[in-house]
Amino acid sequence: xxxxxxxxxxxxxxxxxxxxxxxxxxxxxxxxxxxxxxxxxxxxxxxxxxxxxxxxxxxxxxxxxxxxxxxxxxxxxxxxxxxxxxxxxxxxxxxxxxxxxxxxxxxxxxxxxxxxxxxxxxxxxxxxxxxxxxxxxxxxxxxxxxx
Amino acid sequence: xxxxxxxxxxxxxxxxxxxxxxxxxxxxxxxxxxxxxxxxxxxxxxxxxxxxxxxxxxxxxxxxxxxxxxxxxxxxxxxxxxxxxxxxxxxxxxxxxxxxxxxxxxxxxxxxxxxxxxxxxxxxxxxxxxxxxxxxxxxxxxxxxxxxxxxxxxxxxxxxxxxxxxxxxxxxxxxxxxxxxxxxxxxxxxxxxxxxxxxxxxxxxxxxxxxxxxxxxxxxxxxxxxxxxxxxxxxxxxxxxxxxxx
Numbered sequence: 001x002x003x004x005x006x007x008x009x010x011x012x013x014x015x016x017x018x019x020x021x022x023x024x025x026x027x028x029x030x031x032x033x034x035x036x037x038x039x040x041x042x043x044x045x046x047x048x049x050x051x052x053x054x055x056x057x058x059x060x061x062x063x064x065x066x067x068x069x070x071x072x073x074x075x076x077x078x079x080x081x082x083x084x085x086x087x088x089x090x091x092x093x094x095x096x097x098x099x100x101x102x103x104x105x106x107x108x109x110x111x112x113x114x115x116x117x118x119x120x121x122x123x124x125x126x127x128x129x130x131x132x133x134x135x136x137x138x139x140x141x142x143x144x145x146x147x
Numbered sequence: 148x149x150x151x152x153x154x155x156x157x158x159x160x161x162x163x164x165x166x167x168x169x170x171x172x173x174x175x176x177x178x179x180x181x182x183x184x185x186x187x188x189x190x191x192x193x194x195x196x197x198x199x200x201x202x203x204x205x206x207x208x209x210x211x212x213x214x215x216x217x218x219x220x221x222x223x224x225x226x227x228x229x230x231x232x233x234x235x236x237x238x239x240x241x242x243x244x245x246x247x248x249x250x251x252x253x254x255x256x257x258x259x260x261x262x263x264x265x266x267x268x269x270x271x272x273x274x275x276x277x278x279x280x281x282x283x284x285x286x287x288x289x290x291x292x293x294x295x296x297x298x299x300x301x302x303x304x305x306x307x308x309x310x311x312x313x314x315x316x317x318x319x320x321x322x323x324x325x326x327x328x329x330x331x332x333x334x335x336x337x338x339x340x341x342x343x344x345x346x347x348x349x350x351x352x353x354x355x356x357x358x359x360x361x362x363x364x365x366x367x368x369x370x371x372x373x374x375x376x377x378x379x380x381x382x383x384x385x386x387x388x389x390x391x392x393x
């Protein structure tokens with residue numbers, strides 16, 4: 001739930017950046033202020049939009065890189081422990097239930113008794129353990145564990 | 148008093164064109180209510196576009212930024228093209244979960260058909276995107292690198308089963324949480340009614356009532372959490388489709 005604070009944080013960043021640029025341009029704005037007053041509202045709007053563009057550029061630079069960071073995984077890990085336990089349970093149970101169903105379906109197709117059901121039951125246990133292991137390690141998706 | 152009866156789907160308008168049952172049920176009614184509520188909130192919340200947001204506007208902006216940062220964190224900027232989908236899924240599940248807590252409301256996400264069809268849609272999308280973007284290379288997600296050739300067939304089978312369990316676990320998690328929450332709430336409320344009608348024992352009737360209120364608060368948390376988990380797992384699975392295998 002950490003990310004709920006994102007809104008105010010962004011707004012604060014915005015304000016901070018604005019103050020920095022205002023400070024950096026402090027002398028210039030002083031010099032220009034008299035001329036600007038003559039030009040009136042139009043230049044005011046133009047300056048504002050230019051400043052907004054600068055700010056969004058600065059914001060873009062501050063954005064995290066395009067690759068998925070570890071932050072997501074750790075924030076998922078920081079979810080409720082009970083919720084994590086329930087997730088692990090569901091992952092394991094579904095694997096143990098789904099795999100024998102696949103085996104049973106193969107059995108009815110090929111008329112091979114309970115062979116595939118039993119084989120897939122054990123494979124399902126392995127898959128369930130793999131799922132639980134992935135939750136524990138904080139990685140999801142096949143093929144990641146051999147990196 | 149029956150805590151299970153709340154889950155019966157009853158047709159409101161019966162429709163049977165070509166022998167297919169497409170009746171407008173109480174489930175469809177509440178899904179329509181959920182969608183209408185979300186649309187109303189979003190349209191009203193974004194209509195004023197004030198620089199200093201009001202309460203409603205900051206609520207909509209916060210939900211947007213929350214999901215946007217979640218998507219960016221789990222599947223990178225490349226995942227942002229699926230942001231509309233993730234946002235839709237999150238808002239739909241969230242509002243289904245929260246609105247079900249109102250009296251007389253029908254619990255949509257306690258129907259395994261609803262969650263299962265959403266999970267199936269997500270997984271089909273993952274497979275579609277993976278095959279479309281990477282072709283046969285998508286199948287390499289099932290073949291982890293650096294495994295001894297003797298173990299490889301076994302590992303590949305286990306990986307395929309692990310993948311096949313995803314839609315099931317995704318749907319069952321949401322469904323089971325919501326179902327259990329609904330039943331517990333109704334059973335606790337049933338205790339209150341039974342105790343009130345039991346003479347002297349009615350003195351302890353407030354106890355299950357207080358417990359029910361605590362459960363209700365917990366269910367609000369659970370509703371938000373489960374919507375978040377559903378959305379984030381959708382992100383994670385989509386990320387696997389965008390960047391298959393390593």
